[in-house]
Amino acid sequence: MKLSRLAALSSSLLLAATAALMGAAPASAASEAASTDYVALGDSYSSGVGAGSYDSASGNCKRSTKAYPRLWAAAHSPSTFAFTACSGARTGDVTASQLGPLNTGTDLVSITIGGNDAGFSDVMTTCVLQSESSCLSRINQARAYVDTTLPGKLDQVYSAIRGKAPAARVVVLGYPRFYKLNGTCTAGLSETERKAINDASDYLNNATAKRAADHGFTFASVVGSFTGHEICSGSAWLHSVNWLNIGDSYHPTAAGQSGGYLPPFSSAA
Structure with missing residues (x-):
């Protein structure tokens, strides 16, 4: 007993x-x-263009309350949160005007950058409005830029981040593939163009991931989380051409921010 x-x-x-x-x-x-001090840097994919619900105080930077940095901050309540990502930002814009909140106490940094440097907007405009051959030619120009010029520009940004926030965990997020091939789209770009655009996105992501790794940063791919939600999927988390609000075109919707960007960032943060 x-x-x-x-x-x-x-x-x-x-x-x-x-x-x-x-x-x-x-x-x-x-x-x-x-106890985390978090700073969100980058371009429109981080500011939340396409997700709506923009903070009026952010002006043309269009920082959305539905962007993944704000969603992460709302869920985790960091001790401080600075959101300086801005629509249209290139690498030089980040170093010139976004790094102010970084300091030796910064614990976490997120960033998407490089797409505007590589001419993504002009690529899509060319592909939508001009011939297939013009589209493919412009994509090849962008790929050449990624080979020759972008790595050095990314190095400048990443070195500047590390210099101001030496102890921070830096998460570099990539860009999605934009099209589901052989999907629901019956008009617009050819399948050849769609595949070339997807391949160019992968090309940019691979180059960015290498530069991030060389600086000791974490690269978080969003390709997997957007799979099944590309344009032409029937359940897109990306805007196609939006003639009424052209700036939203090829940017994540609110669902793309919460379902496509937030999970990879949360896993890497």
Whole structure:
């Protein structure tokens, strides 16, 4: 009888200890996030263009309350949060006007950058309005830029970030593939053009990932999370050409921010 009571007591104590540990884990994670100083940098894919609900104080930068940096901050309540990402930003814009909040106490940085340097907007305009041959030619020009010029510009941005925030975890996010091939689209670009655009996005992501790794940063791909939600998928998380609001074109919707960008960033942060 005494042995059975002792066994029951030991079992109860073990269960209580396990429950206490399980209960402490979320609290510990919450405490860690609450002590985080987070700065969100980058271009329109980080500011949230296409997601709507823009902060009027952000002006033409179009920082959305539905952008993944704000969603992460709302979920984790960091001790400080600075959101300087801006629509249309190139690498030089980040170094010139976005790095102010970074300091030696910064713990976490996120950034998307490089698409505007590589001429993404002009690529899409050419492909939509001109011939297939013109589209493919412009894509090849962008790929050449990614080979010859972009790596050095990314190095400048990444070095500047590390110089101002030497202890920060820096998460560099990529860009999605834009089209589901052989999907629901029956007009517009040819399949050849769509595949070339997807391949160019992969090309940019690969170059960006290499530069990020060389600086000790984490690269978070969003290709997987957007798979099944590309343009022509029937369940797109990306705007196609929007003639009424042309700036939204080829940018993530609110669902693209919450479902396409937030999960990869949360996993890497």
